[in-house]
């Protein structure tokens with residue numbers, strides 16, 4: 001099959017790089033594309049933010065057309081699917097039949113293959129772990145052309161989970177769905193006045209099925225860390241189907257749209273939506289899980305220069321000090337960012353490079369500007385000093401030394417790569433930047 005030369009970015013649209021892009025519809029085409037390429041990487045829906053799904057001057061194999069449901073067992077809830085099936089697809093097909101994926105990231109556009117490659121987490125990590133905790137097996141196309149069935153517990157399973165596509169291409173996977181009734185959650189929203197209150201409210205919310213905090217990252221002084229806390233419980237209610245109204249961002253926004261006063265006004269309005277006494281309402285699961293999906297291409301709000309997302313996790317004990325320092329650094333830099341997300345994470349993920357570890361995770365966006373690198377480097381240092389780690393699905397600038405310190409199982413991961421892909425044919429811009437295979441870092 002023919003490739004197209006294309007310049008692509010991640011969801012943050014910075015950086016970009018040019019690769020030969022294949023979009024196979026059949027497995028045989030994918031296998032041929034992988035066999036013929038000196039350097040290759042799978043790419044799903046491109047919802048990782050930085051340079052993880054890019055491969056400058058190499059090949060990218062898009063899985064978006066490999067999106068068939070291959071089988072479902074209604075006695076066990078086991079779904080077998082191709083890797084390009086998305087979270088939206090699964091929700092739309094299975095929720096009306098009484099089944100849902102137990103773990104879902106904040107966008108329904110991500111693919112299931114991409115979800116394994118980043119071992120994604122949702123708003124329920126304390127209770128349900130990460131996506132791969134529910135994956136029973138996957139079929140992996142290796143650099144040699146061999147297709148291997150990889151089951152839980154295998155070293156190759158733990159390397160591929162969170163392994164950023166570097167072990168091979170997942171061509172099919174089996175994941176267990178949860179039995180559910182209804183399509184709604186009971187959503188409780190409450191205003192939170194500052195970071196201390198946020199941390200204790202989120203700590204208490206670990207017992208809820210779902211919890212997520214939205215922080216006004218421009219608030220300072222006594223209001224530092226103020227925001228809204230959402231907790232939710234599944235219900236048996238079936239809300240009538242809503243007509244899907246997806247809005248588009250018609251153009252790349254100009255720089256002034258992100259000035260601090262504009263962002264401040266947005267963040268305040270968002271907080272005032274909820275009355276001082278809080279409120280409770282039924283919300284469709286899809287809207288609760290994927291609030292940003294209502295606006296297609298929302299990444300254009302940050303303009304042509306693109307943006308960065310920073311996401312870290314820091315242990316509970318370090319969270320008050322580390323998160324205060326981070327929020328202060330962000331507010332001092334006047335780095336306009338729409339609402340930041342604060343969540344709790346539970347037990348460590350099983351992947352060698354899984355992001356989740358117990359603690360608080362903070363995520364927020366910054367427009368790509370000349371000074372952004374300095375701020376991100378400061379946040380990276382604060383994360384490291386607190387014994388935390390950065391989320392590679394969001395990263396585009398971290399240093400190899402920090403990542404090696406944050407991910408102590410990196411040598412074990414490298415040992416698996418050396419075994420399954422000794423020539424290093426599966427690679428990415430991120431892998432080269434961070435020297436993930438060892439000895440190949442650019443800086």
Ligand SMILES: Cc1cc2nc3c(=O)[nH]c(=O)nc-3n(C[C@H](O)[C@H](O)[C@H](O)COP(=O)(O)OP(=O)(O)OC[C@H]3O[C@@H](n4cnc5c(N)ncnc54)[C@H](O)[C@@H]3O)c2cc1C
Nearest residue numbers: 044045046047048105106111113114117120121164165170
């Ligand atoms: C609005 C938004 C909200 C988000 N919320 C969350 C969240 O709450 N929690 C969370 O954990 N993440 C979250 N993310 C990040 C996102 O879930 C992950 O980056 C996910 O991996 C994206 O999947 P994708 O299909 O777009 O993969 P891509 O971005 O295309 O690729 C990501 C990685 O997966 C690899 N990959 C893709 N397909 C395969 C395959 N078939 N075989 C092997 N490797 C493969 C690629 O090589 C690459 O390394 C969010 C992203 C956005 C844009």
